[in-house]
Amino acid sequence: MTDTTDLLVIGAGPGGYACAFRAADLGLSVTLVDARDRLGGVCLNEGCIPSKALLHAAEIIREAQHMADWGITFGKPKLDLDALRAKKDEIVGHLTGGLTGLAGRRKVTTLQGKATLTGPNSAEIEGTQIRFDKAVIAVGSAPVQLPGWPEDDRIWDSTSALELRDVPKTLAIVGGGIIGLEMATVYCALGAEVTVVELADQIAPGADPQAVAILRDAQEAEGITIHTGTQVTEVTTTKATVTLTCTGAFEGQIKAKAVIQSVGRRANGDKVGAEAAGLSVSDRGVIEADATGATDVPSIFAIGDVTGNPMLAHRATHQGHIAAEVIAGHRAALETTLIPSVAYTSPELAWVGLTEAQAKAEGRNVKATSFPWAASGRNLASGGRDGLTKLVYDPATNRLLGASIVGRNAGELLAEVTLAIEMGARLDDIGLTIHAHPTLSETIAFAAERALGTLTDL
Amino acid sequence: MSDTIASPSTRRLAREQGVDIDALARKLGRTTISAEDISGSARPAASAGDTSYWDVDHSQYGPVTKEPMSRFAQVASKNLAAAQALIPAVTHHERADVSAIEALRKSWKAEAQARGVKLTALAFHVAALSRALRAFPRFNASLTPDGEDLVLKDYVHIGIAVDTPHGLMVPVIRDADRKGLWQIGAEIADLAGRAQARKVRQDEMGGASMTITNLGGIGGTAFTPIVNPPEVAILGITRTETVTHWDGDTPRPVPMVPLDLSYDHRVINGADAARFMTHYAGLIADPRNMLV
Numbered sequence: 001m002t003d004t005t006d007l008l009v010i011g012a013g014p015g016g017y018a019c020a021f022r023a024a025d026l027g028l029s030v031t032l033v034d035a036r037d038r039l040g041g042v043c044l045n046e047g048c049i050p051s052k053a054l055l056h057a058a059e060i061i062r063e064a065q066h067m068a069d070w071g072i073t074f075g076k077p078k079l080d081l082d083a084l085r086a087k088k089d090e091i092v093g094h095l096t097g098g099l100t101g102l103a104g105r106r107k108v109t110t111l112q113g114k115a116t117l118t119g120p121n122s123a124e125i126e127g128t129q130i131r132f133d134k135a136v137i138a139v140g141s142a143p144v145q146l147p148g149w150p151e152d153d154r155i156w157d158s159t160s161a162l163e164l165r166d167v168p169k170t171l172a173i174v175g176g177g178i179i180g181l182e183m184a185t186v187y188c189a190l191g192a193e194v195t196v197v198e199l200a201d202q203i204a205p206g207a208d209p210q211a212v213a214i215l216r217d218a219q220e221a222e223g224i225t226i227h228t229g230t231q232v233t234e235v236t237t238t239k240a241t242v243t244l245t246c247t248g249a250f251e252g253q254i255k256a257k258a259v260i261q262s263v264g265r266r267a268n269g270d271k272v273g274a275e276a277a278g279l280s281v282s283d284r285g286v287i288e289a290d291a292t293g294a295t296d297v298p299s300i301f302a303i304g305d306v307t308g309n310p311m312l313a314h315r316a317t318h319q320g321h322i323a324a325e326v327i328a329g330h331r332a333a334l335e336t337t338l339i340p341s342v343a344y345t346s347p348e349l350a351w352v353g354l355t356e357a358q359a360k361a362e363g364r365n366v367k368a369t370s371f372p373w374a375a376s377g378r379n380l381a382s383g384g385r386d387g388l389t390k391l392v393y394d395p396a397t398n399r400l401l402g403a404s405i406v407g408r409n410a411g412e413l414l415a416e417v418t419l420a421i422e423m424g425a426r427l428d429d430i431g432l433t434i435h436a437h438p439t440l441s442e443t444i445a446f447a448a449e450r451a452l453g454t455l456t457d458l
Numbered sequence: 459m460s461d462t463i464a465s466p467s468t469r470r471l472a473r474e475q476g477v478d479i480d481a482l483a484r485k486l487g488r489t490t491i492s493a494e495d496i497s498g499s500a501r502p503a504a505s506a507g508d509t510s511y512w513d514v515d516h517s518q519y520g521p522v523t524k525e526p527m528s529r530f531a532q533v534a535s536k537n538l539a540a541a542q543a544l545i546p547a548v549t550h551h552e553r554a555d556v557s558a559i560e561a562l563r564k565s566w567k568a569e570a571q572a573r574g575v576k577l578t579a580l581a582f583h584v585a586a587l588s589r590a591l592r593a594f595p596r597f598n599a600s601l602t603p604d605g606e607d608l609v610l611k612d613y614v615h616i617g618i619a620v621d622t623p624h625g626l627m628v629p630v631i632r633d634a635d636r637k638g639l640w641q642i643g644a645e646i647a648d649l650a651g652r653a654q655a656r657k658v659r660q661d662e663m664g665g666a667s668m669t670i671t672n673l674g675g676i677g678g679t680a681f682t683p684i685v686n687p688p689e690v691a692i693l694g695i696t697r698t699e700t701v702t703h704w705d706g707d708t709p710r711p712v713p714m715v716p717l718d719l720s721y722d723h724r725v726i727n728g729a730d731a732a733r734f735m736t737h738y739a740g741l742i743a744d745p746r747n748m749l750v
Binding site for chain 1: 463464465466469470473474476489490
């Protein structure tokens with residue numbers, strides 16, 4: 001039996017479902033297929049959303065501890081891991097169930113199974129042939145497995161870490177990027193003694209070093225050990241521990257009850273039979289697509305992590321909408337290069353646009369201005385600790401080019417600067433926009449005013 | 459990051475309408491592009507926008523040489539392009555019987571020689587046009603650039619387009635309505651001669667009520683001249699030809715001059731143009747009408 005559809009979307013993550021829903025709204029018949037039994041992909045099922053649930057729990061534990069300074073003392077928190085896991089799963093179930101409802105309302109056909117392309121207009125899903133006019137590959141990415149590591153139940157990737165199997169007494173995290181730092185934040189709060197090993201010279205590589213230093217200090221103050229500039233050369237296991245042998249800035253061994261590998265993600269382009277459709281896949285699993293999502297094969301589009309870095313859900317969603325519009329005959333393309341990054345650590349670290357280092361690498365003359373959160377009334381009154389709002393701008397025009405924010409709710413604050421950059425705002429525009437007092441958002445206006453010489457709060 | 463500042467919705471609009479936002483910014487000499495710029499640019503961009511296909515390496519087809527456009531020619535070409543693009547112009551075709559004029563010129567030949575003035579057909583046209591402009595004041599007018607007012611002129615100056623080796627020049631005969639044919643003829647000869655030598659002064663050009671462009675000495679049966687703003691009309695003349703005129707059943711050969719009036723339709727309507735040219739043809743056909 002052969003089914004036919006206008007559009008086959010392979011992968012139901014934030015890119016795939018956004019693409020399928022938009023295409024259906026534009027009048028196409030759409031089939032959405034995913035190997036999971038629930039929609040939402042990695043993001044909803046084992047990524048962004050469950051990690052945020054656990055980070056919220058971690059933050060409450062941490063906040064409760066810090067309230068001792070305020071004369072409010074709680075007892076040591078009692079952890080019911082089964083209940084916490086169930087709560088997390090309930091949230092995930094609620095959201096993925098909601099997606100199923102949204103799909104049904106749009107008459108998007110959803111199929112469970114592994115889809116394999118068999119030609120430029122055909123695919124096979126668990127033995128069923130399906131013919132399509134256009135297909136969108138949105139199969140995402142998977143955690144990188146380091147070569148030479150032993151198979152062991154105590155060696156986790158981000159997916160197994162979010163399953164919350166237990167809280168090991170000691171936990172080593174290899175890879176100090178966003179995912180590794182978030183896991184450190186969760187497990188530290190839950191009681192593990194956490195050590196982070198990062199190959200690069202700073203955690204959150206690519207982020208502004210000044211902002212990262214504040215995050216690092218805060219994480220170390222919570223008891224997390226951080227080794228940057230350090231490489232793991234050997235992993236051995238005994239019955240009692242997993243041992244990491246390290247060289248570099250830190251020389252020695254780290255013994256831990258469990259290890260999380262979080263050294264990045266690899267695109268899943270080689271898992272959909274792309275070659276059968278005439279597509280080439282890079283040795284990193286990436287399928288190249290242009291700003292409209294178009295690949296070398298006219299009937300096939302690709303969006304999200306499978307098209308390479310940055311592998312972020314919000315990028316995939318936008319790419320998905322655009323691919324759907326282009327397939328429905330509209331003129332559209334991803335116009336922007338502004339893709340915000342947020343580490344939901346404690347404190348949060350968020351950045352967008354140009355950093356000073358990037359500008360220097362591009363030979364572009366920029367200046368930076370900042371406002372320290374130690375001078376923010378709202379931050380101090382809310383129990384917030386160190387933080388920084390830093391803006392990068394063009395000194396010739398005062399046009400805002402980038403921002404890095406570290407502190408509580410930095411991820412939420414980032415939206416203002418992202419919109420400001422999209423709109424071509426100058427520091428003057430931000431300074432002249434009235435920000436409510438007292439808020440954390442004021443720090444953005446203060447940073448702008450500081451550069452303009454109109455600041456009276458510092 | 460693009461150096462052109464435009465909001466995401468403006469960028470989307472540009473893509474939908476096929477407008478290259480960076481190219482538009484360069485064209486407008488701006489760093490910021492708004493949605494209004496996109497909607498306003500959509501139509502000109504379609505008709506006058508992309509000239510990249512004009513840029514051809516002609517030498518691939520055969521030998522070529524290159525000569526620079528003079529500064530004078532570059533200014534003229536800009537003005538002509540603007541006039542053609544911005545003025546909704548219509549060309550009205552008419553012809554006039556020149557038997558009487560030709561007869562007059564013949565009979566005054568001796569006097570012309572005595573005066574040292576060459577009495578050309580063009581002198582009659584200048585005289586006729588200056589009288590016609592007095593009779594039809596809306597043809598002796600200019601529209602303000604904002605299009606809100608019409609400036610009516612209480613003087614009649616006639617521009618004469620002169621073909622010179624260094625380009626087209628338009629010297630002006632001032633107060634032509636108060637000058638006789640001999641004087642007009644003399645001034646045409648003087649200005650045209652000096653134009654050839656590029657010796658016309660700045661104050662002898664500009665401010666015309668209307669311009670005459672006369673190809674009669676060269677040839678042609680009709681053409682569509684481009685209005686020379688801020689004037690609202692231009693009169694083109696081509697070569698006189700003898701046509702068959704029927705007096706009842708009797709054919710009669712009549713020398714007729716073809717006349718082409720291009721006019722700014724914002725100021726002049728077709729019916730007005732037809733009336734104007736009928737009047738004008740009457741002045742040429744019977745120059746005595748210029749006296750009354």
